[in-house]
Structures are given as C-alpha cells and as structure tokens.
Amino acid sequence: YASYLTVNISSPNTPGLRNMQAREQLGELLSRVMAARxxxxxxxxxxxxIAPDLVEAELEDIAAEVAEKKIDGVIVSNTTLARSGLRSGGVANETGGLSGKPLFERSTAVLARMRKLLGPQMAIVGVGGVDSAEAALEKIRAGADLVQLYTGMIYAGPALPGRVVAGMARFVERERLKSIAELRDTGCASWSERL
Structure with missing residues (x-):
C-alpha cells in the first residue's frame, strides 16, 4: 500500500533514464502507468x-503530457548534473547527481515555471536544497503545495523536519496567515523569470 506513487524519470545516475523525459517516450510511459493504475x-x-536540468521546451512538453494523461502531481526536482558555483574542483568534476544547497536556485525556478505551465490546481512537490524553514517557505512561494527534503537531513540530522515545520508555524503565526497555503505562488512570477 502506498499513499502515492512516484514515477522517477529523472535520476542522473541511471544511464538513459532521463531520456524518458522526451515527450514521445514520456507519453507512452505515462499512458502505461495510468492504465496499470x-x-x-x-x-x-x-x-x-522531473530533473532540474531541463530547458523551456522540455518543461512545456512534460506539462502537456502530465495534463493530457491526468497525472495527479509533479515533484520538482531530482538532483542536478550542473556544477556551477562549486568551489571545490574535486567535487565539481565528480559524476552523478548533485543535491543540497547548490540545487536550490535551479530547482525552485523550474518549480515556479511548472506551476505557471500546469496552473493552480495541479499538485506540485518542491524538492532541492531544502535545509531550513526559510528554504521550505521559498518553495511554497514559488508554487509548491508540499515540500520534501533529503540532503539536509544528512547535515542537520533527523530532527530537521521538525525544526522546519516549527519554523513554518512560527512564520504563519507572525504573519497572521490563516494557512501556509496563503503563501503559495506569491513568488512564482519572480522565480520563473530566473529560469
């Protein structure tokens, strides 16, 4: 039993997997997944x-297939192949997916662009570089309904999710919001322009 299923076509560590993000292959895959479901x-x-390393035309194709096949939501994003901004030459030359803080900007911009392409009703999960309540709030401002984190727990430990939730609750109280949902999309336009 599962609360939801993820079709992960974005791992950079599996040769050829990201090719599944091309429209024709993606359409065929999603048709089969939805038929099986x-x-x-x-x-x-x-x-x-999806991957954070996609260009505008690829994002448009993915959004079209997601809408056409009636997929329930999108998770933005997996790890990146990009190494821009890294200070360590050794790490910058490594292969595989990069996660954590270096992923935050790009994944958040892609998230905002997908929100614009998919509209307000599609569920979007924001992932990538979330290591604080502030980062989680920024994902929501960019258009996320939900936020996931993974690398942050390696550096901050298993108590990180609790600290993030507590920080978000303090923000909602301080700003006198009825719900964190009021924050969603408030930064979508500016984030999508960074793509």
Whole structure:
C-alpha cells in the first residue's frame, strides 16, 4: 500500500533514464502507468519526478503530457548534473547527481515555471536544497503545495523536519496567515523569470 506513487524519470545516475523525459517516450510511459493504475484495486495518486536540468521546451512538453494523461502531481526536482558555483574542483568534476544547497536556485525556478505551465490546481512537490524553514517557505512561494527534503537531513540530522515545520508555524503565526497555503505562488512570477 502506498499513499502515492512516484514515477522517477529523472535520476542522473541511471544511464538513459532521463531520456524518458522526451515527450514521445514520456507519453507512452505515462499512458502505461495510468492504465496499470486503473486496473489495480487500489489507485493511489501518481506523481512524476522531473530533473532540474531541463530547458523551456522540455518543461512545456512534460506539462502537456502530465495534463493530457491526468497525472495527479509533479515533484520538482531530482538532483542536478550542473556544477556551477562549486568551489571545490574535486567535487565539481565528480559524476552523478548533485543535491543540497547548490540545487536550490535551479530547482525552485523550474518549480515556479511548472506551476505557471500546469496552473493552480495541479499538485506540485518542491524538492532541492531544502535545509531550513526559510528554504521550505521559498518553495511554497514559488508554487509548491508540499515540500520534501533529503540532503539536509544528512547535515542537520533527523530532527530537521521538525525544526522546519516549527519554523513554518512560527512564520504563519507572525504573519497572521490563516494557512501556509496563503503563501503559495506569491513568488512564482519572480522565480520563473530566473529560469
């Protein structure tokens, strides 16, 4: 049993996997996934996890396929192949996906662009470089409904999610918001321009 299923076509560590993000291959894959879900006794929501290293035309194609195949949501994003801004030559030359703070800017810009392409009703999960309440809030401003983190726990420990949630709750109280949802999309336009 699962609360939701993720179709992850974005890992840079699996040769050829990111090719599945091309429109024709993606359309075929999503058609099969949705047909399999329809035939299953339980039908959890299906989310598509995408890479941060996509160009505008690829994002448009993905958004079109997600809408056409009635996918329930998008997870933006997996790790990046980019190494810009790294100070260590050794790390900059390593292969594989890079996560953590260096991923935050690009993944957040892609998130905002996908929000603009998919509209306000599509569920979007923001991932990439989330290591604080401030980073999580910025993902929501950019258009995320939900926020995930992974690398931050390596550096900050397993108590990080609790600190993030507590920080977000303090923000909501300080700003006198009824819900964190009021914050969603307030920075979408400016983030999408950074792409």
């Amino acid at each position: 329809a035939a299953a006794p339980a039908q959890p929501p299906v989310f598509l996890k």
